């Protein structure tokens with residue numbers, strides 16, 4: 001049997017996972033306790049409170065699903081939709097397409113509003129679909145589309161759903177902690193995220209929250225939730241308050257230690273300060289990349305600071321250059337998906353990865369990668385252009 005070497009140290013600047021702080025890794029190395037241990041009960045309640053802070057909600061139902069964000073997505077759909085329910089899915093990339101899949105598999109009546117990749121969801125199209133189709137139960141969309149780096153207007157979309165008496169499902173996987181996610185102010189009904197993006201915990205957990213309205217709707221279901229594992233009522237037998245807690249599944253205890261610590265760090269920094277930090281380093285990266293000949297796919301008002309989608313300068317080989325960054329500098333950046341494969345990079349500045357260190361090292365590494373094409377003059381061009389913002393105080 002071959003000995004696999006231990007994991008290398010990387011600088012994670014792709015579409016997730018992001019860099020995990022040593023404090024989070026240290027928390028995960030604490031002794032494992034039982035999932036029904038009184039200590040763990042306290043940690044669960046603390047984690048729920050920290051998630052309420054991150055989601056900006058007073059919702060009673062908030063918890064980390066014991067699985068990656070795809071399971072958070074599925075939990076929203078299987079609990080809120082019954083066969084025959086009319087659902088509008090407004091998609092603008094890979095993850096919106098998965099929402100559509102969910103509705104189809106449940107047997108919902110799908111009203112699919114497909115948008116061009118690189119564009120946000122159009123509230124006017126959504127409004128028109130509500131006017132055209134009566135009895136729509138739910139609107140679903142992705143707040144921050146990781147496949148394209150686009151932010152849609154979640155406040156406006158949730159408000160349209162509400163005006164028409166419908167519920168909303170919002171994918172906040174790439175937005176939570178990085179840009180404003182305001183569950184209560186939006187009036188969103190089901191919102192899920194992932195541990196591995198702007199929260200900077202390792203992958204594998206999906207924070208989720210449901211409004212009181214959504215919980216009422218779930219209680220009034222006529223049919224059984226098709227997934228046993230993701231049936232909210234069953235999951236709540238474990239995650240609801242002290243005293244009522246009983247076994248549903250064996251929670252990933254150490255992973256929750258890690259998420260708890262990452263959320264604690266977010267609260268110490270402050271949510272608004274975290275949003276400002278993501279924007280600050282995005283602007284520095286933007287200036288550096290533009291000086292090196294990259295161009296942004298997404299128009300400025302819809303750009304995600306935490307996920308930069310940039311078209312490659314002429315003559316730059318996507319796969320070879322990303323491999324160079326990984327091999328020579330330990331830096332991971334993401335490639336384009338679908339029609340953008342080979343033409344675009346997805347550069348994450350998520351959570352701990354949104355830092356002066358990461359932006360500086362990436363720009364310097366890209367300069368070195370481009371030197372054979374652009375000549376020695378490439379050196380200093382990106383870092384120089386970013387310097388003003390990099391050196392400005394973070395406000």
Ligand SMILES: Cc1ncc(COP(=O)(O)O)c(C=O)c1O
Nearest residue numbers: 068069070095146171173174194
């Ligand atoms: C917007 C969005 N939704 C859902 C997912 C699925 O998350 P996971 O890979 O953790 O299942 C991702 C993952 O990148 C995502 O970016």
